[in-house]
Amino acid sequence: MDPAALEWLQRFDNHLRSERRLAHLTRKHYGRDLDALIRWCDQQALADWSDLHASHVRQFVADGHRHGLSGRSLQRRLAALRTFFRYLVREGALQHDPATDIPAPKSGKRLPRTLDVDSVARLLDGLDPGEDSLLLRDLALFELLYSCGLRLSEAASLDLNGLDLREGVVRVTGKGAKDRLLPIGRKARERLGEWLQTRGGLARIEEQAVFVNRRGGRLSVRSIEDRLARLAGQLLGQAVHPHMLRHSFASHMLESSGDLRAVQELLGHASIGTTQVYTHLDFQHLARTYDAAHPRARRRGDDQ
Numbered sequence: 001m002d003p004a005a006l007e008w009l010q011r012f013d014n015h016l017r018s019e020r021r022l023a024h025l026t027r028k029h030y031g032r033d034l035d036a037l038i039r040w041c042d043q044q045a046l047a048d049w050s051d052l053h054a055s056h057v058r059q060f061v062a063d064g065h066r067h068g069l070s071g072r073s074l075q076r077r078l079a080a081l082r083t084f085f086r087y088l089v090r091e092g093a094l095q096h097d098p099a100t101d102i103p104a105p106k107s108g109k110r111l112p113r114t115l116d117v118d119s120v121a122r123l124l125d126g127l128d129p130g131e132d133s134l135l136l137r138d139l140a141l142f143e144l145l146y147s148c149g150l151r152l153s154e155a156a157s158l159d160l161n162g163l164d165l166r167e168g169v170v171r172v173t174g175k176g177a178k179d180r181l182l183p184i185g186r187k188a189r190e191r192l193g194e195w196l197q198t199r200g201g202l203a204r205i206e207e208q209a210v211f212v213n214r215r216g217g218r219l220s221v222r223s224i225e226d227r228l229a230r231l232a233g234q235l236l237g238q239a240v241h242p243h244m245l246r247h248s249f250a251s252h253m254l255e256s257s258g259d260l261r262a263v264q265e266l267l268g269h270a271s272i273g274t275t276q277v278y279t280h281l282d283f284q285h286l287a288r289t290y291d292a293a294h295p296r297a298r299r300r301g302d303d304q
Contacts, residue, residue, distance in 0.1 A: 001038055002047045009034060012087050021177035025153060033080035036064075049088055050095075057081065057099045074104040112247040119236055120146060120248055124187070126235040133198045134214065138227050140188070140195035141211050141219075144170070145242055147188035149249035149267050151175075152242040156221045159208040165189055165196070174268040182266060250275070 009031070016022045016030060040060050046052060057078075064074055078099055085097040115123070124143055129136040145155055154172040162171040168184045184192070192210075202212050209218035224242055232240035246267070253263050264275040 001041050001049075005048045006038070008049065008088060008091075008093060009038075011091075012084055015087055023153060023175065023177075026175070029076070030080045030083070033077045034084060036077065037081060049085075049093060052098050054098045054100075054102060057102050061102060061104060071104055078102060078104050112251075113244055114248040114251045115236075115240065115244060117252060120245075120252075123232055123235055123240070127231075129194075133202060136191070136198055137195050137202075137211060137219075138231060140191035141224065142228060142231075142242075142245060143188040143191045144184065145245040146249050147185035148172075148182045149246045149253070150182075151246060151268075152221055152224060155211070155242070156219060156224060158210045160210055161208070163192070163210055165193055172268075176270070178268065180265070180268050 012034075013027055013031065016027045022030075037060060040063065041047075041052070041056075044056065046056065061074055061078065064077065065071075069077070081099045082097060085094060085099055088094040089097055124139060124146065127135065127139075129139055141155060144150060145152075148170060150158075150170075150172060151174065154174055158170070158172060164170070165184070168189055169181055170184055171179055171181050173179050196210075199210075199212065202214065202216055203209075204212075204216035207216055207218065211219040211224075213219045213223060228240055228242055228245075232238060250263055250267055253266065254260065257263070260272065260275055264272050267275060269275045
């Protein structure tokens, strides 16, 4: 594409950062999807955004599907394109959004993976950190993720001024730069208190991050993922991603309380429709309990 057309990408990213106040990771995903469109436009000899019509967007989506992209990925890609094209329309660079009426292939609803309560207990209580300050840090971090249902980015970006152990609350900044105040469970408060007593021996003087690495700087998202995967492999024999702790928190809260609206608030979901996926997990749990316990649900011979 022409350099003048490519300049709109930086302006769009500035718009996402300053006006929409989207997180860096979200903006990175937008950029990745738009880079795919630019490569496709170059292959089609399309030089400017005004050269794109609905037929081109439809073909772009079809090519992605043919190359193995899931319906979910294509839906996300189309959402990025629509946001970008609406921005161009607002700025006068386009007359209309060529992606407005383009549907993405449907994909089956994928339920989030969770850990059961016993597995969470084995993960968080399976090792005594002793004098290992890094393991103590990890256990405090994972306790917080599960206790509050935090996103990985929220935990990684947490600063000391967002944590109040005396009141037992944590303030985090979620999607859309929205703050929420969350209660911290007893076990997480205990682990965090132990970690904060040790943190000073690792952290640089000026560092404000709650969770720091061995060099004293902020612990990265990638490091958190790696440390949890290593611990879960050792104690559970399976791969666990930090988001599984968030999903487990939501599922276990819903099983215990049945209060979908409260779970929505705790997770920081803008729409309750996003939270409703956990009702499917709750129903699966109830269905398994029913099948195991109801005398008319058991298969013949199960009770012989």
